[in-house]
Amino acid sequence: MRDLEHLFKQNREWAESISQAQPGFFSQLSEQQAPEYLWIGCADSRVPANEIVGLLPGELFVHRNVANLVIHTDFNCLSVIEYAVSVLKVRHIIVCGHYGCGGVRTAFGGNRLGLIDNWLRHIRDLQERHRSELDAIADEEQRIDRLCELNVIAGVRHVSQTTMVESAWREGRGLVVHGWIYSLKDGLIRDLKVDVANQAAADALQGITN
Numbered sequence: 525m526r527d528l529e530h531l532f533k534q535n536r537e538w539a540e541s542i543s544q545a546q547p548g549f550f551s552q553l554s555e556q557q558a559p560e561y562l563w564i565g566c567a568d569s570r571v572p573a574n575e576i577v578g579l580l581p582g583e584l585f586v587h588r589n590v591a592n593l594v595i596h597t598d599f600n601c602l603s604v605i606e607y608a609v610s611v612l613k614v615r616h617i618i619v620c621g622h623y624g625c626g627g628v629r630t631a632f633g634g635n636r637l638g639l640i641d642n643w644l645r646h647i648r649d650l651q652e653r654h655r656s657e658l659d660a661i662a663d664e665e666q667r668i669d670r671l672c673e674l675n676v677i678a679g680v681r682h683v684s685q686t687t688m689v690e691s692a693w694r695e696g697r698g699l700v701v702h703g704w705i706y707s708l709k710d711g712l713i714r715d716l717k718v719d720v721a722n723q724a725a726a727d728a729l730q731g732i733t734n
């Protein structure tokens with residue numbers, strides 16, 4: 525426990541600095557949360573969701589996993605999406621990948637690590653579907669970065685195909701799914717411009733990324 529004492533100290537300092545800047549912040553926030561955004565990102569420690577978009581506690585609903593995958597049968601991710609869409613009624617779902625993703629790199633290289641190989645198999649499937657495009661890129665790092673982008677676009681497509689998101693659109697609710705990618709090298713986010721705001725756009729994206 526003594527090894528982690530600095531984390532408790534930093535936590536007290538963090539809570540105090542927020543309370544000083546905004547008295548009553550935590551007691552108000554404890555009553556309810558009303559975030560406008562759901563963030564689906566990589567578990568990588570270098571991509572901390574709230575920090576890189578400058579949002580405070582209460583402003584961003586977050587789901588993170590290795591390589592920011594959105595899989596049709598992952599009930600963890602699906603439950604987060606359902607809660608965000610049906611209960612919190614977020615207006616934006618952001619799938620944010622990052623260049624140099626270790627999960628994508630491992631999948632790309634076909635390295636064997638264990639259980640996680642099965643999780644990363646989804647990226648290898650994507651790699652095979654886009655083999656001709658990827659093979660045309662001479663530099664290997666650029667090829668991996670393109671696969672990181674394709675993985676985000678696939679994530680956007682999969683979010684758009686969930687029953688929860690389709691239902692929200694059928695009800696005429698304003699809900700937009702976005703695909704972004706973050707660079708570890710400069711701390712900046714790029715918009716992949718694959719926004720999906722309705723069923724027609726979701727159907728169009730399906731054709732592009734299959």
Ligand code: CO
Nearest residue numbers: 566568625626
């Ligand atoms: Co990653």
